[in-house]
Amino acid sequence: AEKWVLMVTARTPTNIAVIKYWGKRDETLILPINDSISVTLDPNHLCTTTTVSVSPSFDQDRMWLNGKEISLQGGRFQSCLREIRARAQDVEDKKKGIKINKEDWQKLNLHIASYNNFPTAAGLASSAAGLACLVFSLAKLMNLKEDNSQLSAIARQGSGSACRSLYGGFVKWCMGKEENGSDSLAVQLADEKHWDDLVIIIAVVSARQKETSSTSGMRDTVVTSALIDHRAKEVVPKRIVEMEDAIQKKDFPSFARLACTDSNQFHAVCLDTYPPIFYMNDTSHRIISCVEKWNRAEGTPQVAYTFDAGPNAVMIARDRKTAASLLQRLLYNFPPQSDVDLDSYVIGDKSILQ
Ligand code: PMV
Known part of the structure; x- marks a missing residue:
């Protein structure tokens, strides 16, 4: 196999809801029964750091969380990977002499390494930072054209609250009306500088x-x-x-x-x-x-x-x-x-x- 690896690293803070999301109207698409509002923490605080890499020598998609391999077979990971691959674009790295055509992303395998700097699944929204970071870093790797709001609708399918971590500052997750979830996404209400006394x-x-x-x-x-x-x-x-x-x-x-x-x-x-x-x-x-x-x-x-x-x-x-x-x-x-x-x-x- 060709010997190259292309990687992207991103860091995403967690968010804390001040008006809570609790209850889904659609469990597969993760559509909520009400809007919610959160504040995203400073990226230096509670955050996830994720490195995603692609190489023709990888024989399957694999993921490690805090250094331990975890399964990517769950429906939510699969939804995110599918949605991102479907939007992948051509990628070229002239220095390394790498050219990936958008169709190639369907066959290429990914390695994903993610670290939380805080306790996982202890009610500190670790999945929010984690899934937002996964979606964001993969979107960069595969050169997606979507804006953060559109990416939030993909992150939402990994973990509901994750959609709010695509923005800093104060963020609203609009529950949306559509059955397919296309309008259930995050919008920024105010950026991180707006109320920085808090x-x-x-x-x-x-x-x-x-x-x-x-x-x-x-x-x-x-x-x-x-x-x-x-x-x-x-x-x-x-x-x-x-x-x-x-x-x-x-x-x-x-x-x-x-x-x-x-x-x-x-x-x-x-x-x-x-x-x-x-x-x-x-x-x-x-x-x-x-x-x-x-x-x-x-x-x-x-x-x-x-x-x-x-x-x-x-x-x-x-x-x-x-x-x-x-x-x-x-x-x-x-x-x-x-x-x-x-x-x-x-x-x-x-x-x-x-
Ligand atoms: O996105 P989930 O499935 O981790 O649910 C989060 C639910 C709460 O954290 C309790 C409330 C919220 O809006 O974040």
């Missing part, structure tokens, strides 16, 4: 893998919860409008109220699922109480909190001074346990996790 602090309460995957959790919720319809049809549409407005105006009190109440409602819907899903634990609840007490004492919100499909707290402080004070309070009230030590705090722009 500081995001993540307290890793547990790095253990979550017990209920978001896929099976959502399925059970949609089938059994008596509240989910009300949430998707009556509550979220209003909150989306209010949240967009709060972001445009950098109105922190409204932003915090919406983010906190939406996180609480998502967990209420989980509890309303049968059998019930518990993502938060006692420590999560204590963190909520601590932030709520503080916000009340100040008379106006200083910090917003939100929790995804796990017990880890994501807190958004209104500015750096508030963030410093929040860290102090967290360290005082939640001293790291002997077996966990300081590694379990991921702090602002300095990740001291691993």
Whole structure:
């Protein structure tokens, strides 16, 4: 076989929803039952780094996650690979004397190596960063002409929340109306410079893998919860409008109220699922109480909190001074346990996790 390898490396941050996505109307295409809004973290924080390579000497598609080989046979990986290959273009690297015609991508095999700098599947949206990075790096390798919004619709088929990681800043995933999912994609609401006073602090309460995957959790919720319809049809549409407005105006009190109440409602819907899903634990609840007490004492919100499909707290402080004070309070009230030590705090722009 010819001896050449062409590769691309990309890094994609994770995103944290402030209006949550929970529930699918189509499981294969991953179409949600409501819009959602997220904030993408700084690329230096929680991120996935992925290198994709192609060579005529590779005899099959293979992937490694954090150094361990994983199967690419799952339907979601296959959907992403199929959608990207279908849009591949000619690629030429004159220096290396490589020319790949677009038809060649159907036969050429890929090697994919991906690293997360944070716990995988612990409710810190590792799949969001991972699938967004996979789609983005493959799109670069194969010279796709699609813009980030169109790529987001491909990433969505790998993991719903991944579609929001194709952009920085504040991002909305529009649920769309089409049955084929063509309009279920991400749009940027504001870029990363728009509201850069905000500081995001993540307290890793547990790095253990979550017990209920978001896929099976959502399925059970949609089938059994008596509240989910009300949430998707009556509550979220209003909150989306209010949240967009709060972001445009950098109105922190409204932003915090919406983010906190939406996180609480998502967990209420989980509890309303049968059998019930518990993502938060006692420590999560204590963190909520601590932030709520503080916000009340100040008379106006200083910090917003939100929790995804796990017990880890994501807190958004209104500015750096508030963030410093929040860290102090967290360290005082939640001293790291002997077996966990300081590694379990991921702090602002300095990740001291691993
Ligand atoms: O994209 P998934 O299947 O990992 O689901 C993510 C669901 C939440 O993180 C709980 C909410 C969200 O909007 O990200």
